Amino acid sequence: MRGHSAYLMRNTGTETECLFESCFSVPLFWLTLIDTKVIKKLGEEIKRLFLRSARRIMSNSRTTIKLPREYMLKNAETGKAFFRKFHPGLLGLYGEFAAYLARIFREGDTLELDIIEITDFAATVRSLNQVRDVVRSIRLGESPRRYFEIFGPGQDPLSMTGDDRRFRNQFREFSASFAACCDKEEKERRKNAGPLGNLRNFLTFVFPNLVKHKIKKLHP
Numbered sequence: 001m002r003g004h005s006a007y008l009m010r011n012t013g014t015e016t017e018c019l020f021e022s023c024f025s026v027p028l029f030w031l032t033l034i035d036t037k038v039i040k041k042l043g044e045e046i047k048r049l050f051l052r053s054a055r056r057i058m059s060n061s062r063t064t065i066k067l068p069r070e071y072m073l074k075n076a077e078t079g080k081a082f083f084r085k086f087h088p089g090l091l092g093l094y095g096e097f098a099a100y101l102a103r104i105f106r107e108g109d110t111l112e113l114d115i116i117e118i119t120d121f122a123a124t125v126r127s128l129n130q131v132r133d134v135v136r137s138i139r140l141g142e143s144p145r146r147y148f149e150i151f152g153p154g155q156d157p158l159s160m161t162g163d164d165r166r167f168r169n170q171f172r173e174f175s176a177s178f179a180a181c182c183d184k185e186e187k188e189r190r191k192n193a194g195p196l197g198n199l200r201n202f203l204t205f206v207f208p209n210l211v212k213h214k215i216k217k218l219h220p
Contacts, residue, residue: 006030008162009112010105011066016112019104020162020171025151026115027162028144029097031135032079033072033111038065039132065113072111073102082138090160096175097161104168157181 008020008030020027042065067075076098083091105111115131134147152159157178164171165182172179 004117006117006162007112007114009064009114011110011112012106013108013110018167019101020164021166022159022162025154025159026113026131027160028134028147028151029079029094029160030113030162031131031147032082032094032138033075033101034065034067034113034135035071035075035139036132036136038067039128039135043128043132063114063116065111065115067111069105069107069109069111072105073098076101078139082141082144085141086144087155090155093157093160093175093177096178097171100171100174158185 004024006022006026007018008027010017010019020030022030042063045063079094079098080091083094101111130146130150134144134150137144137146154160157175158181161171161178163182172182
């Protein structure tokens, strides 16, 4: 796991697999998959940890938003209506993203969002309240203005879905617009990196794909 990154994960009950990551932001597509109840539950857990030790929340990497697959898919349908109303240009990409998750997640799996590192540790509850406000506006069919005020104006595929190239690296085969965005980003990075930068990029994005990017989760 990287600092200041958020992760979209699939929990099978015996292991947790990272599917997408995002640096310094929580993709809007992810927030359409959840509801305010799970955010409230996470906030209560964070407050409980703070009462024990302020350091607990910084070291507990398993403090995540969790939602069963069936609720994730149900929320995704609301997400389609949301983008159809406010951002029809993103509807095609969102449909591909939702369909991809529906294929990856199996019955009994749980969606997990690890967004704690993105938030300000000194004001974690406030940051979660901001996320809750965005999710509420999605559920109510209100304007996404609140999201872009908090997380920035980026609307390219990588900003909306997150990046899966260090993990399964399969979504680009599922979405032409996502693949084109990745190709453009990689071309720009190679152009600006130079020889040493290209070697570093190779090690970062190619070598990790030679191993399985799964986090074993032990249960008592």
